[in-house]
Amino acid sequence: MSLSVLYEDNHLIIINKPVGALVQGDRTGDLPISETVKEFIKEKYNKPGDVFLGIIHRLDRPVSGLVIFARTSKALARMNQLFKDQLVKKTYWAVVQNPPHPIKGTIKTYTIKDRKVLKARMYDQLVKNSKECVLDYEVIQQSDRYYLVNVTPHTGRYHQIRAQLAHIGSPIKGDLKYGAKRSNPNSGIHLHARGLEFIHPVKGESIQIIAPVPTDDHLWQEFESAHTK
Numbered sequence: 001m002s003l004s005v006l007y008e009d010n011h012l013i014i015i016n017k018p019v020g021a022l023v024q025g026d027r028t029g030d031l032p033i034s035e036t037v038k039e040f041i042k043e044k045y046n047k048p049g050d051v052f053l054g055i056i057h058r059l060d061r062p063v064s065g066l067v068i069f070a071r072t073s074k075a076l077a078r079m080n081q082l083f084k085d086q087l088v089k090k091t092y093w094a095v096v097q098n099p100p101h102p103i104k105g106t107i108k109t110y111t112i113k114d115r116k117v118l119k120a121r122m123y124d125q126l127v128k129n130s131k132e133c134v135l136d137y138e139v140i141q142q143s144d145r146y147y148l149v150n151v152t153p154h155t156g157r158y159h160q161i162r163a164q165l166a167h168i169g170s171p172i173k174g175d176l177k178y179g180a181k182r183s184n185p186n187s188g189i190h191l192h193a194r195g196l197e198f199i200h201p202v203k204g205e206s207i208q209i210i211a212p213v214p215t216d217d218h219l220w221q222e223f224e225s226a227h228t229k
Helices: 033-044 073-084 160-167 218-228
Strands: 005-008 012-017 064-070 089-096 104-114 119-123 131-142 147-153 191-199 206-210
Touching (some): 005 206, 012 033, 064 073, 073 191, 089 160, 089 218, 104 160, 119 160, 131 160, 147 160
Antiparallel strands (some): 012 064, 089 147, 089 191, 104 119, 104 131, 131 147, 191 206
């Protein structure tokens, strides 16, 4: 598996995960991209023995985009605290066929993870054992058939963006689990972790990273090209 590294120092490494890659190993037994990152560090710096790599957060397998890993235990602990305190700003791009109404707003729902079918259930009101989900969204581009939505989640719930957009009638392209009509050829979905902003946990510097969209997807390329003009 090739590796697209967008940021690297002694404490952190940030990659652009491709569609279909696991962040962390699961019951499929497929090689996770975390192992590829370890091998990259080991070869680049000629490190003997096992390489430390802390998994700070995850992206669903069919989703592409930014993933941060910690290269030290200090960075891992501090980044975990930043995420817990909601001091990491994450932005996503989602492609939908049915535009949300209004085209800009906030979605606030309550979710329960259905472990039997590995799916998030969304409710408009607080229900027993549910957790609050909040995100801001805005339609920022339009093609002949699809709409590009910029999403800023304020909570980090299971399948949150996928389930919340579906809840308001705008399922993500290719996301059969949440109501899309057709799958994508690569079995991925059109959700991309586009941006990250945070204060470096050790250096104290402002970090802002943008992940290019998948190069092998003409729809993503069309939207990115139009957005950057």
